[in-house]
Amino acid sequence: MSGSQTRGRRPAGSGTKEAIEAAARRRFAEVGYPRTTMRAIAADAGVDPRLITHFFGSKQELFVAVVELPFEPEPTFEALLADRGEGEVDVGARLAEFIVGMLDREETRTTVTGIIRAAASEEEAALQIRDMIAARMLTPLARHVGGDDPELRASLLASQVVGLTFVRHVVGIPALQDAGRERLVGFLGQVFNVYLQNSPTGA
C-alpha cells in the first residue's frame, strides 16, 4: 500500500485488512465521518490501531479507500445520457428516475448521505474527500454531458442532486419525503433537461 509496509508490526492474518475495512465502513455509515475515530475502528476490528495506519495511513485515506460510490460513474452516465438529440428519449426523465430510485434504496441512500456529511465536516481532511468525489463523479459526468460549458452543466446538475438528497434525507423535509415518485421525477426531469440541453438564457 505504501512504504510503511516494512515498518510496524506484521498483520495478524490475511483477513485483517478486510476486517478493518468492514469495521470502518460500518462506523462511517453509523456515526458519520467527523465522529469516527481510528481507535473505535480498531476496537471493532479487534486489531491494534497502528495496523490501520500501517495499511491505510490517515483517517481520510481510510475513508477514501472504503467509501463505495453508489454506482459506477462511467458506464452509468454513458447509458443514461445516450440517445440525446433524437427527440424521442426524455433524457432528463430517465436521469431523474435513476436518481430517485437510488435515493429510495436504503443502502445507496446511506452511502450518498454519508459522503455529503463527510464533505460538510469542517475538518481539513474533508478537502481530500471533496477532491476525490469531484474527480470520480463530476469529471465523467461532464464528459457525457457534452455541449458548451459541460463542467458548469455537470456541476449544476450535481448540485440539484446533492440538494435534493440533503433536504429530503439529511434534513428530512416531509413535503419531499412524502412526494409521489411520479411527481418528483416529473419536476426533476424538467430541471435536468434545462442543465443538459437548454441554452443558458433559455432562448
Add this chain to the structure above:
Amino acid sequence: MSGSQTRGRRPAGSGTKEAIEAAARRRFAEVGYPRTTMRAIAADAGVDPRLITHFFGSKQELFVAVVELPFEPEPTFEALLADRGEGEVDVGARLAEFIVGMLDREETRTTVTGIIRAAASEEEAALQIRDMIAARMLTPLARHVGGDDPELRASLLASQVVGLTFVRHVVGIPALQDAGRERLVGFLGQVFNVYLQNSPTGA
C-alpha cells in the same frame, strides 16, 4: 428568557448577554456548530459557562437564538414572487439574481454555509435546528409559491438553493465558483421557473 431566570448566579452586568451572543456568533461561524463548545464561548465572552446555560439553555438553543437568517423571509418572498402570471416579469430570473447576489456577499454566504453545516452535523441537537429552518424559511416560501402542491414546489426550490450553496461554497467546485454571474443566473432562473410555474409533467 426561561424559567431559569431565578436559578444560577446573577449576570455580571447588562452587557453580558450581548457578549455571549457575539462570542457565540463568532465561534459558530469560525469553527462550525459541531466543534463549538459552550466552554469556548464562555472563555471568549469572559463569563462563567453556567451563565450561558442561565441565559440560553442548551447549545442548540443558543445556536437558534443567535443565528441570523440571511434575509427576512416573509417580505423578501413577497417582493420576489409578486407580479407572477403577468407574462412580463421573469420571476425565476429575479429570484436567481437574488440568490446569487446573496451568495456573492461574504457575510450572507457565511451565514448560509454555517446553517447548512449545522444541519449536516450528526448531533441529535441538529434536529431542532432543521425544524427551525423549515418553519422560518419553507413555510413562508410555500405561502408565496402558491399553485398546486406549494410545499413540494417550495422544498424543491430550496433544495436547488441548498445544493448550489453546498457544491459551490462548501465543497468549492471550480466550475461553479468561476461561472459568470449571467450564465449562472440564466440557468438557475429557468430551473426556478420550472418549480414555480410548470406542471409536474411539463405538459
